[in-house]
Amino acid sequence: MSRNDQRNSERMSSDGYELYYWDGKYVGPGRAEFARLLFVEAGVPYKDISEGIMEKFRQADQQWTGFPTFAVPLLKKGSFEISQTPVICRYLGKQFGLFPDNEEDQWHAEQLNATIHDYIAEGRYAFHGIKPFESYFGQEKETQPYIDRFLAERLPKYMKHFEKMLAANDDGRSFVVGGKVTYADLGLLHVLRATAAQFPEAWAAVDYAPLVKAFKERMEARPNLAAYFKSEKCIPFSGNSMM
Ligand SMILES: N[C@@H](CCC(=O)N[C@@H](CS)C(=O)NCC(=O)O)C(=O)O
Structure with missing residues (x-):
């Protein structure tokens, strides 16, 4: 591993996971839930962040700081940012061992x-x-x-x-x-x-x-999921859209 790669990987792993998405009060669990279920099943802590998302999307350049993001959900770990829900899921699956073996x-x-x-x-x-x-x-x-x-x-x-x-x-x-x-x-x-x-x-x-x-x-x-679905953390579906 080059020194640069090593620095990058240290930076990525230095902070917890943050999941940026619209406020669940208005949109329900939405696409962010795909990522949440991975965190829950793996028992890995993460932080939901919805504050300021609306304002960011009103700005023409959206002002995300890292690799350009088209739309939320956006996953952030240290300086590493990744979006596109199916890609986030694959990434987290790999990180958490929720990934096929062959x-x-x-x-x-x-x-x-x-x-x-x-x-x-x-x-x-x-x-x-x-x-x-x-x-x-x-x-x-x-x-x-x-x-x-x-x-x-x-x-x-x-x-x-x-x-x-x-x-x-x-x-x-x-x-x-x-x-x-x-x-x-x-x-x-x-x-x-x-x-x-x-x-x-x-x-x-x-x-x-x-x-x-x-x-x-x-x-x-499944135990972690069952507990989550019963908990207050689990956002009810909005009833006016699939996502
Ligand atoms: N293909 C993207 C779609 C993302 C997407 O449409 N996000 C919605 C919220 S669920 C959004 O914020 N859209 C804003 C926009 O498309 O300008 C994904 O799967 O993450």
Whole structure:
């Protein structure tokens, strides 16, 4: 390791993790929850920071100090900053050992990571069909056809895919890939929780995907996660968007 690399790695590890995101009071758990579940499962402390985010996004250059960030969530450790939720999840998974052991499983976990984020983005856009970057409130009526289409065509397609994916490993009895929990399992758990919270009727009808349903229950019962979901720290879903 060069002296420069050594200095960088010392700087990165010198402080705790900070997770920058919109205030959960207004937006619910959102995309930051993907990262939170990794911290919770691993038992690693972190700090949620929402103060000043709105102001930063109003500024043209956004004034983040480190490597340029397009949108939150943003993870910071020392001087190291990283954004894009699927990348944050992969990074934290690797840091915390919530990462598959062999290379094929690693790529498959990454495939699922990408699919999960496609799903969440599609679901989110359905609630903002007319003005994608404005609140759902103010476009409720006009965007309803997009929500209906998502429910009729896309949600079941994704759920059937998740069912197949689970069935492909250990007959769906354990994890998405390999023999241990990884960031891919935690990502899948969050989108299933978001689906169940946002679309209770559609979720109740997901009897065509029993492995998916059992997976959600099994993951929610993991000790650290179960305690977190019961705690005040866990931000309720907002009910007006997938994310
Ligand atoms: N692909 C990005 C999307 C990030 C994103 O859309 N973040 C939202 C909050 S959940 C945001 O702050 N958007 C502001 C913008 O896009 O200008 C990710 O997965 O992190």
